[in-house]
Amino acid sequence: MNELPWIEIISALAVLAGGGGIAGLLVARRRRRAEDQEQAERTAEREAVAEPAVTAEPEATAAPVEAPDLMVEPGPLLEPIEKPAPTAGRLVRLRERLARSGSPLGARLLSVLSRDTLTEDDWDEIEEELLLADVGAGPTTELLDALRTKVRVLGVREPAAVRNLLRSELVALLQPELDRTLHTEPTAGEADAHLPAVILVVGVNGTGKTTTVGKLARVLVADGRSVVLGAADTFRAAAADQLTTWGNRVGVPTVRSDREGADPASVAFEAVARGRDEKIDVVLVDTAGRLQNKAGLMDELGKIVRVASKVAAPSEVLLVLDATTGQNGLSQARVFAEVAGVTGIVLTKLDGTAKGGIVVQVQRELGVPVKLVGLGEGPDDLAPFDVGDFVDGILG
Numbered sequence: 001m002n003e004l005p006w007i008e009i010i011s012a013l014a015v016l017a018g019g020g021g022i023a024g025l026l027v028a029r030r031r032r033r034a035e036d037q038e039q040a041e042r043t044a045e046r047e048a049v050a051e052p053a054v055t056a057e058p059e060a061t062a063a064p065v066e067a068p069d070l071m072v073e074p075g076p077l078l079e080p081i082e083k084p085a086p087t088a089g090r091l092v093r094l095r096e097r098l099a100r101s102g103s104p105l106g107a108r109l110l111s112v113l114s115r116d117t118l119t120e121d122d123w124d125e126i127e128e129e130l131l132l133a134d135v136g137a138g139p140t141t142e143l144l145d146a147l148r149t150k151v152r153v154l155g156v157r158e159p160a161a162v163r164n165l166l167r168s169e170l171v172a173l174l175q176p177e178l179d180r181t182l183h184t185e186p187t188a189g190e191a192d193a194h195l196p197a198v199i200l201v202v203g204v205n206g207t208g209k210t211t212t213v214g215k216l217a218r219v220l221v222a223d224g225r226s227v228v229l230g231a232a233d234t235f236r237a238a239a240a241d242q243l244t245t246w247g248n249r250v251g252v253p254t255v256r257s258d259r260e261g262a263d264p265a266s267v268a269f270e271a272v273a274r275g276r277d278e279k280i281d282v283v284l285v286d287t288a289g290r291l292q293n294k295a296g297l298m299d300e301l302g303k304i305v306r307v308a309s310k311v312a313a314p315s316e317v318l319l320v321l322d323a324t325t326g327q328n329g330l331s332q333a334r335v336f337a338e339v340a341g342v343t344g345i346v347l348t349k350l351d352g353t354a355k356g357g358i359v360v361q362v363q364r365e366l367g368v369p370v371k372l373v374g375l376g377e378g379p380d381d382l383a384p385f386d387v388g389d390f391v392d393g394i395l396g
């Protein structure tokens with residue numbers, strides 16, 4: 001009798017006996033051999049796509065992709081899979097969330113505009129409110145001019161008319177014409193190969209990237225999409241655990257490395273390759289928080305984009321900005337846009353601030369639309385951005 005059936009019998013015994021003793025060892029050795037072979041195949045594939053040696057780019061970014069000791073957390077085996085809430089109407093919750101964090105910008109503007117007669121001091125107050133809410137100097141002047149003209153020249157005074165006027169001016173300021181579609185469709189590569197949509201999530205520390213990836217996975221699952229998560233935040237060990245937990249809750253596997261500091265580009269590559277091999281619709285890649293002024297980290301981000309693109313170029317690079325940090329978000333956005341080609345903004349923690357004007361500035365400066373907003377720490381507190389609903393939310 002050849003070796004294999006014996007191993008099968010011993011394996012079965014091992015499973016029955018809880019995997020202990022010689023049988024357990026054989027099973028472990030056999031599993032290790034299979035893993036080694038799989039690892040060798042992946043390494044060969046990685047080497048085949050390694051960057052050419054001659055390149056004009058900085059040394060750090062041209063390094064070959066190193067093997068990251070990858071693991072795939074398969075999704076839940078024991079826990080029941082959660083059913084995420086539908087996404088429609090989520091932004092409507094904004095109003096109640098904002099009410100908790102103080103009077104929203106729109107409501108404050110409305111209260112000044114509704115005064116019987118508007119003095120220069122009142123207009124100064126409106127200007128101050130807009131600037132304090134991070135709307136930015138240019139857009140503030142534009143809005144003030146439009147309001148002054150319509151209130152004074154056209155004599156708009158009746159409360160409902162003032163509200164309508166302010167609403168339509170705020171809507172115009174938020175560029176409703178921008179395309180806010182999240183591109184999550186797989187595409188066909190060479191020889192009709194399946195290429196997953198790849199969404200890369202970037203930003204500075206603590207803005208809510210991992211949480212956003214987790215929430216977004218739920219949104220996609222709710223929409224019937226297959227998803228793989230890539231834990232390319234290899235600096236913070238807890239980040240991969242955090243992401244795996246999010247994935248497990250909705251039955252989505254996470255590609256991760258169990259080695260802290262492993263090459264994040266490699267993890268991203270593996271996640272995208274897995275998405276391709278298993279014909280997954282969307283691969284969501286979480287990256288480590290980085291300061292926009294740390295050249296090395298930003299180079300590394302560029303490398304993640306390039307290496308993942310060897311399999312499939314990102315269909316979206318989402319920059320996560322914390323709405324409570326305001327103005328600083330703008331300089332972050334500029335640098336990330338340069339390095340990673342940002343295609344959309346996710347504005348998190350909107351529930352924790354009465355500001356929100358940064359939406360206006362970021363969109364103006366970069367021509368990149370806000371596509372999603374974070375409305376709380378709950379698993380389904382992520383909403384597609386809709387200009388009309390947003391303005392209604394801040395008008396209170």
Ligand SMILES: Nc1nc2c(ncn2[C@@H]2O[C@H](COP(=O)(O)OP(=O)(O)OP(=O)(O)O)[C@@H](O)[C@H]2O)c(=O)[nH]1
Pocket residue numbers: 203204205206207208209210211212233236239288289290348349350351352373374375376377381
């Ligand atoms: N209130 C509120 N909290 C949020 C929102 N999004 C994320 N958070 C919280 O922000 C904190 C940081 O979130 P993470 O997802 O860990 O942030 P990160 O950007 O991945 O962090 P690093 O990996 O350290 O860069 C967590 O406590 C989240 O619950 C939101 O929309 N509203």
